[in-house]
Amino acid sequence: MLTLVLLLLLKGLCLCIRGAFGASATYNVGGDKGWVVGLVNYTEWAANHTFYTGDSLVFLYEAEVHTVLEVGKSGYEDCSSANAIASYEDGKTSVVLRQAGTHYFICGVAQHCPAGQKLQVVALDAPAPPPNSGPPAFMTAGGLQPSTNLGTSLPSLPLPLSSLLTLGPISYYILLL
Numbered sequence: 001m002l003t004l005v006l007l008l009l010l011k012g013l014c015l016c017i018r019g020a021f022g023a024s025a026t027y028n029v030g031g032d033k034g035w036v037v038g039l040v041n042y043t044e045w046a047a048n049h050t051f052y053t054g055d056s057l058v059f060l061y062e063a064e065v066h067t068v069l070e071v072g073k074s075g076y077e078d079c080s081s082a083n084a085i086a087s088y089e090d091g092k093t094s095v096v097l098r099q100a101g102t103h104y105f106i107c108g109v110a111q112h113c114p115a116g117q118k119l120q121v122v123a124l125d126a127p128a129p130p131p132n133s134g135p136p137a138f139m140t141a142g143g144l145q146p147s148t149n150l151g152t153s154l155p156s157l158p159l160p161l162s163s164l165l166t167l168g169p170i171s172y173y174i175l176l177l
């Protein structure tokens with residue numbers, strides 16, 4: 001029982017840390033198929049995900065066969081590389097969505113973009129960290145209090161901080177953070 005409570009508290013702590021650090025996600029564009037022509041509808045692929053600033057798009061492709069150009073709206077619509085913002089041809093291109101708004105990518109190889117090798121994604125502002133993102137109380141107070149919603153059915157704690165360490169490497173790692 002005690003272990004369960006501790007695990008629940010640790011789980012809450014992990015979520016808190018995740019929120020505080022603004023966890024970002026990494027997406028392989030096109031899923032398993034990658035950055036290809038004709039096999040993936042990238043409009044549908046993008047619609048399957050929600051992107052936030054700080055997330056990364058990874059384009060995986062054969063370097064001699066495709067490229068990745070970051071372009072503006074008209075470049076995307078016209079499949080034009082004339083005003084490309086950035087150009088990549090390394091076969092494994094990772095792009096961080098730094099700014100909120102729409103980001104446009106096309107393949108610069110002739111006829112690939114018109115055949116559908118083009119992607120637009122909308123990056124939303126990353127969710128703000130929770131208002132109370134300071135260190136959890138027990139880290140500073142040295143004792144562990146049952147939280148109010150669990151407290152009624154539990155014998156009164158508090159526990160010394162050292163009992164957390166008996167949970168092993170995970171809690172130790174968290175405390176190091």
Ligand SMILES: *[C@@H]1O[C@H](CO)[C@@H](O)[C@H](O)[C@H]1NC(C)=O
Binds near residue numbers: 030031041042044046
């Ligand atoms: C979008 O998600 C649906 C449901 O998971 C899946 O069947 C479909 O293949 C996905 N489409 C793309 C282009 O990833």
Ligand SMILES: *[C@@H]1O[C@H](CO)[C@@H](O)[C@H](O)[C@H]1NC(C)=O
Binds near residue numbers: 041043044116
């Ligand atoms: C991709 O899917 C969208 C929505 O289903 C559709 O409107 C569009 O024509 C498709 N694009 C291609 C290149 O097939």
